[in-house]
Amino acid sequence: MPELPEVETIRRTLEGNIIGKTITKIEVLNLKSFHGEPFHAEGQKVLKTFRKAKMLGISLANDLTLLFHLKMSGQVIYQGEKKFVGGHPTTDMLGQMPNKSTRVVFNFNDGSVLFFNDQRKFGWVKLMNKESLNSDRFLTNLGPEPLEEGFNWQLLRDNLYKHKKTPVKVALLDQTVVAGVGNIYASEACFIAGVDPKRLIGELTDREFIKLHKGVVESLESGIKYGGSSKTHFVDAEGRKGVFLDFAYVYGRDKSPCKKCGTGVIKIKLGGRGTYYCSSCQS
DNA sequence: TGCCCCCTGCAG
DNA sequence: CTGCAGGGGGCA
Numbered sequence: 217m218p219e220l221p222e223v224e225t226i227r228r229t230l231e232g233n234i235i236g237k238t239i240t241k242i243e244v245l246n247l248k249s250f251h252g253e254p255f256h257a258e259g260q261k262v263l264k265t266f267r268k269a270k271m272l273g274i275s276l277a278n279d280l281t282l283l284f285h286l287k288m289s290g291q292v293i294y295q296g297e298k299k300f301v302g303g304h305p306t307t308d309m310l311g312q313m314p315n316k317s318t319r320v321v322f323n324f325n326d327g328s329v330l331f332f333n334d335q336r337k338f339g340w341v342k343l344m345n346k347e348s349l350n351s352d353r354f355l356t357n358l359g360p361e362p363l364e365e366g367f368n369w370q371l372l373r374d375n376l377y378k379h380k381k382t383p384v385k386v387a388l389l390d391q392t393v394v395a396g397v398g399n400i401y402a403s404e405a406c407f408i409a410g411v412d413p414k415r416l417i418g419e420l421t422d423r424e425f426i427k428l429h430k431g432v433v434e435s436l437e438s439g440i441k442y443g444g445s446s447k448t449h450f451v452d453a454e455g456r457k458g459v460f461l462d463f464a465y466v467y468g469r470d471k472s473p474c475k476k477c478g479t480g481v482i483k484i485k486l487g488g489r490g491t492y493y494c495s496s497c498q499s
Numbered sequence: 500t501g502c503c504c505c506c507t508g509c510a511g
Numbered sequence: 512c513t514g515c516a517g518g519g520g521g522c523a
Contacts, residue, residue: 218517218518219518221517222517248505270518285518286517287505287518287519288506288516289517316507317507335507336505336507336508338506339518354520382500391518391519446517447516448508487501488501488502489516490515
């Protein structure tokens with residue numbers, strides 16, 4: 217489900233709710249959803265939260281980190297004890313928790329609870345120490361954070377060049393090229409750049425890489441601004457849906473008119489994934 | 500680089 | 512019923 221903007225939205229709505237609280241008990245409802253020994257995190261205070269690519273991290277006082285990857289259908293939902301009395305938005309919108317999709321439950325010392333839900337069971341929570349954070353191959357090979365200093369068009373171009381014969385939209389999904397871009401924002405970035413998603417990296421000009429860089433940054437920033445994309449599962453840590461898809465140029469808009477020129481948006485398959493674009497605005 | 504796979508559920 | 516879904520690992 218979540219790409220960079222969705223995970224960042226979760227992080228922002230979660231942090232203030234759990235910082236300084238102590239994890240009293242972790243209940244693992246689905247074994248494959250939690251890697252590590254829960255008791256190493258129990259009794260530990262939450263120091264901070266962070267996001268890396270599409271992952272959410274919760275740093276604990278004993279130097280361990282709870283690292284979440286939500287994959288396609290993961291949710292991280294906080295339910296505060298006080299708000300629960302008299303109706304909590306989470307409960308109102310999502311029904312009683314835990315539910316059928318709840319895989320891990322984190323209980324805090326003040327009676328509040330954090331649920332890790334994941335319908336498809338692709339996601340995971342890993343209890344990592346410093347060493348494992350610095351040796352995990354996926355983590356150490358991630359590309360640059362697109363919303364941080366240092367991400368410029370030349371870097372994007374140079375990283376994309378390892379996929380010269382790959383369609384640009386497919387190449388953008390490689391997390392070692394740029395971290396955090398997923399299927400929704402890859403289509404959006406190509407639209408903003410005016411580049412046909414089928415174009416091969418090797419044929420793009422510098423002028424197009426400049427526009428592509430702009431597309432990546434703008435689409436992700438817009439995603440955060442609108443609280444993420446709630447096509448099916450996504451909600452923030454307090455149970456609210458995001459409205460980015462109402463503002464998306466092409467994703468999910470096949471057969472609807474292009475917001476810029478009115479031409480019908482087209483849906484094709486690239487690298488096995490649904491891909492949306494405007495054949496008039498993108499070439 | 501291009502499948503197939505990990506799962507569950509929903510739309511067509 | 513088949514196909515499809517915000518991801519990514521493993522295999523040739």
